[in-house]
Amino acid sequence: MIQFADAFAWLVDPANWPGPNGITARILEHLWYCLLALVLALVIAMPAGLYIGHTGKGRALAIGLTGALRALPSLGLLTLLAVTMSLGLRLAIVPSTIVLAILAIPPLLAAAYSGVEAVDPDVVDGARASGLNEWQIVGRVEVPLAAPLLVGGLRSAVLQVIATATLSAFLGLGGLGRFILDGQAVADYTRMLGGAILVIALALILDGGILLLQRWLVPSGVSIALGTGRLEGR
Template sequence: MNLFLDALAWLFSPERLVGSNALPVRIGEHLLYTGISVALAAVIAVPLGYLIGHTGRGREVAVGFSGAARALPSLGLILLLVLLIGVTGMERATAAVIAFVLLAIPSLLAGAYAGIQAIDRTTVDAARAMGMTQWQVLTKVEIPLGLPLLIGGLRSSVLQVVATVTLAGYVNLGGLGYPLLQGLELRRYEQILGASLLVIALALLLEGLLAVAERIAVPRGALAGRATDVRGAPTRRRPAAGTPAPREESISS
């Protein structure tokens, strides 16, 4: 309990708001690396996922790649890319971003093609029967209906990248990993816990925002389809028990 209180005291100390190592600066760096990495991953993964989902081809390759990319050791990948690309500031940043992009692609790729493949085929067939082209089916039917699953993949991708960006501190790139690693070197456990709490809070905030976005992304038609279908409901009222049913009029009359 004392360690937790010490961590809160470290977080809310006025010293955390000034200087080059101020927490707002580190949070900004953390969000910058996360945003750039996820955006680049989306540029690569989302069109490829839509192509796989629309055509139904290459799904096995995509699943295999996603599984292999998720198994990559994050820290080892960053250090390997730094050694291959270079050790200057820009080269280290480029290596780290490439590593984060590779880690962000699998979830986005899976969300993109799974969102399209989860659509009822009768809906797609109906769109084609109305005379829509392949491009119109993709952009006006499949992408809007598959958007919630895509945002679900985006949520997983963002959470993974936010957690992994802390490793940027190992190659002196800042972010919230810098105060965490500095606390490890100095054995300041309140600083370690405080920096960890910031990473957790940032991840929860982004998770909440994307959860709301995923809910909003569900098309109204899809929500309406979940309601009870009243078209097949009987139009006649059933007679109460013991009440004789009304007699049909004779055709001759």
């Protein structure tokens, strides 16, 4: 309890917030690393997932790929890329972004293809019968109906990336991981615990925000059929 009290005192101390090494700067760095990785992961996973869900092609490959990516050790992969790419500390953000994106791809990809697959086939057939082409069906019918699952995948990806972005500090980058790594180097457990609390708090805040977004994005009249997990429009 004394350690938590000391960590709380460290967090509320105004002297620890400003400056290039302050809490504010570290939070912004942490968010920036996560944003880069999530954008890269979305560019890769979302089109692939929508295509797989709409056409049904490559589903087995996607399942195997997501399982393999989930099994990769983040720290080991980060070290491997940092050493083999030999970009130096100034460009250490490149292997860091790649590793975090690899971590975010599985939940995004799974949410995309499972969300589209869950759309009621009768709704899709009705849209096709009304004259919509395949791209219009995906954009106007399947994506809006699959929005709850798509945002759910984003929520899972964000939480994993926020937590794992602390590893970027091992490459000399900033972010909240610096408090943990630098604190460990000098046995400053108050700073380490404070950094860990900041990571947890940041994850909870973003999780709550995405949860509100998920509720807001559910189109009026969309429901999930009980027992089947099928998305339906009413």
